[in-house]
Amino acid sequence: MAVEGRLGPRICEGDCAVLKRGDVFKAVSVLRRRKITFEKQGFYLDNAIGHMYGTTFEVTSDGNLQPKREVEETTTETKEAGTDNRNIVDDGKSQKLTHDDIKALKDKGIKGQEIVQQLIENSTTFRDKTEFAQDKYIKKKKKKYEAVITIVKPSTRILSTMYYAREPGKINHLRYDTLAQMLTLGNVRAGNKMVVMETCAGLLLGAVMERMGGYGSIIQMYPGGGPVRAATSCFGFPKLFFNKLHEFPLSKVDSLLCGTLSTETLPSEPEDAALAEEEMNGLVDEKQTSVQGTEEESSAETAMEINQTEEQETMDINVEDAEFKENKERENKENVREKQRKQWERRKKLTEAAALLREKNADGLLVASKFHPTPLLLSLLEFVAPSRPFVVYCQYKEPLLECYTKLRERGGVVNLKLSETWLRSYQVLPDRSHPKLTMSGGGGYLLSGTTVVLDKGKSDSSNLEALKMEEPSSKRCKVQDLHC
């Protein structure tokens, strides 16, 4: 144990961790005396605290975790196996142990490994099975009875596979390899100033934050009352990563682009009640128009066991406050002050984000949302500097076709590419290698490109020329061209 001091990070109370059993993942908060249910097993994480990330545990009969050491496989004595299955008959009686017997073994707290051994010994057909079939049988039983759980540190790899497997609907079916393409095509790296618009529970945001490592800044554009960051919080980022994370409401993008955004004229003093109220009313309106979206998102959040964002809470209180102001005025004087302070902070953050956007020099734009991508792109690209990449994700291809056409009409972009990736997994075993039986049917589509200086004066003629230059189609494309 002494050696471990110089090794990696340990599991601490309050950490965001991921449980792993086989290929199944679940993100949890490490809390004492809190029962976790994972893969039909209930247990407590208390004993895991202090162990290193990557440790594998067994669930004991009293629901605690016990670190599992590497056990050398008890190889079944002299290997005996059949060559084919011509004499194996499925009479449903090959297993001599009954359901009740197995349950009794489990209840006695017998180790999974021994149960598997018992099952093998009591299978009359096991010896007649081919070596490969025996192998498969053991693997299947092990999976069922030898429940071991590994606790790992969250990462984009783990969380994106987890979300795609468990709740693809919440991330618009953005498959992990597609997310990987977005990060690369968008040249996401430390020091960038990125604009991100997503309704993927904060998964894309988290992936971008991981790749930026706390260097540079991110402006998250959000619909409705506030950004959803349920998945972002699963990453367990240090506080520092949030210092340069800004958010800006989508509903104010137009006024920002027209130069009529109200915050600019607002005084920075929190005391100004009249203006505060005006702002508040603005928020109420915003809430009403976007109520559907917000509700969907908040229900999406609960399942991932993550609390709502602060912004949303604040806003709800504001709405309530406006309605019952008279009744509650006296008791709430303190609260009101607190709210005003929060509101002022909120407005300050909004002003900061607006200032960053107004510079129109972002280093990239990533969009992955449930909304139609065309209006988002046409507006948000205004904030991006020339010669910077942008990537739009959509679950469906058709909206991206339109977006492609509209971007061509607008100009100011080159290298437009509509693409999709296919992901195929393989079973690799001696003499048994082949693609896996099932593969994902679809992981969405990407439209990517590079911004260039938009010369507004003669956009029409340059568009024609751009079309002439870029439209030439697949006929000319050689295999090498496809790679890029």
Next chain:
Amino acid sequence: MSFVEYGDTIKDGDTAIVFLGHESMFPVKVQHGSVTQTKYGVIRHSTDLIGKKYGSKVTCSKGGWVFILHPTPELWTVNLPHRTQILYSTDISVITMMLELKPGSIVCESGTGSGSLSHALIRTVAPTGHLYTVEFHQQRAEKAREEFREHGVEHLVTVTNQDVCKNGFGVSDIADAVFLDIPSPWEAIGHAKSALKAEGGRICSFSPCIEQVQRTCLAMEEYGFTEINTLEILLRVYSVRTISLQIPDLGKAAEDNSSAGFDSSNPSDQGSPGTNLQQGTVQFKSGVPLREMVGHTGYLTFATKSLF
């Protein structure tokens, strides 16, 4: 300019990408007094490039114009001088994410080859991480060093000229991730394990043939790697076109005056059905797959070095 930091204006010594249109581009080393020939005419660096903004339209001597783009690892990948077969961005994306790379990561790579993946790795681990890359071909190793210097990333990478299968990566107990793109990766798995940190890490091996993958997987298992997983990623590119399909003449037009029988997305047709039905077409936008696509680059085998 640097491959790990955006700059606004083009400077002397930069590597810039000249974009001529539809995936036709090439890299250029910007130098005072230098000129570059394109099919649209000459670009004079001192007057046409230096001091201009990246992303600007530059008019060439014959009146045609090109865009000058800021270099990125992705643009470099499609423009670099090939010394070997290279990895493209589709595979690179998955490798980067599955190896869990981020700023600060320490990565080992072999072979360096043409440096396509190397540039992407450096971009991701900068500014605090490092790439140790091993190339047994002396000339290629030297060329890679030169490129890293020109691209302003030499402080983030160490190129070692040795045989990774015999001599390993030249570092031990330091890496968060190892990447292998060599003909016999199974001979380097032991070295990869010792290069990785004791607390564990990730490994990826890229091989075009399944026999290579099988041997690699066996070696990984032997060395105690877990979560061994082989996958393949294919890129499908679509060209966006407006397609028009002719409506067949079923002889109905004369007697049947209503065009409700078929779904025409061209509303102007409905005004005068029948008369011009023979020439009638339906137009729609489509994403048409390219006639030929890359069907296989290589299998990617990932695994984890576990704690114990």
